[in-house]
Amino acid sequence: MRALVVEGPGRFAVGDVPEPVPGRGEATVDVLMSGICGTDLQLVAGYMGFTGIPGHEFIGRVARVSSPHDHVLLGARVVGEINVGCDDCPRCMQGLGRHCSRRSVLGILNRSGAFSERITLPVSNLHAVPDVVPDEVAVFVEPLAAAFEILAQVVVAPAQRVLVLGDGRLGILAARALASAGAGVVLAGHHPEKLALCRGQGITALLAPEEMTSEQFDLVVETTGSPRGLDDAVARTRPRGTVIMKSTCVDPTSFDASRAVVNEIALVGSRCGAFAPAIAALREGKVKVDDLVTRTLPLDEAAEGMRRAAEPETLKVLLRVAR
DSSP states (O other), X not given: OEXXXXXXXXXXXXXXXXXXXXXXXXXXXXXXXXXXXXXXXXXHHTGGGOOBOOOOEEEEEEEEESSGGGGGGTTOEEEEOOEEOXXXXXXXXXXXXXXXXXXXXXXXXXXXXXXXXXEEEEGGGEEEOOTTSOHXXXXXXXXXXXHHHHHHHSOOOTTOEEEEEOOSHHHHHHHHXXXXXXXXEEEEESOHHHHGGGBTXXXXXEETTTTOOSOOEEEEEEOOOSTTHHHHHHHTEEEEEEEEEOOOOSSOOOOOHHHHHHTTOEEEEOOOOOHHHHHXXXXXXXXXXXXXXXXXXXXXXXXXXXXXXTSTTOOEEEEEXXX
């Protein structure tokens, strides 16, 4: 089968690779479409010393299952949660498989990803996608779930003032998810054309730093993808406020820890989220995503897609995998 393979920092190409072999309780999924995200770009740059097939945002169709009990899924359009725990350790027993010390993570850690024609995942990780949600929208389930995870980690009330730093893919999704919950959201970034996408949707979009004041916020969500973003987030958080940390960076992150201590600021790491709220939001049209697609390329042009995704003006590059 065809796949994009990362051989080392900055070295990647599309080529032929062996077919994936499903484990016990796993399904084989024919990938229809994949999305390139900031984590993929960091992996290609050397984050976690990654080599292999990246890609964790996808929509696919179930081709094979290993258990007769799962035959009902054959042919279904599905998205998949990306963390696969051991199902045996205390964390997994507590429902924290995403933090299992022996976990694999689709396209990130010890599991080949979705920039390929086929993947394998446990049936328990798969979620059927309603027919009313097209492939180009369904591919956003995973990043939108990560955005909705903020609402699962902290209480967001309409009276709160929320700042989202970063007008990239995740920043816009986070701003829209928070706005859908009734929060007063300010989105700050450096790209006027990206900020314009959020105006008129219950979000105040400001060009940073020119249009920003010294206002401090109850909740600041850091999605800049920059090692300097956390320091800016802490500086813009009121005493006893909360910073949600979303960026994963290949370079070390530093910030003014004294400011966080003196102002008693809570730092909350935030990664993956449950898929059900994201699927529901897309099915009901509560969060718009289709305007974030900058370009769609075939899998054989995935290397070009990675380069395009790294350009500052790009929001989302999709890979059409199914031939």
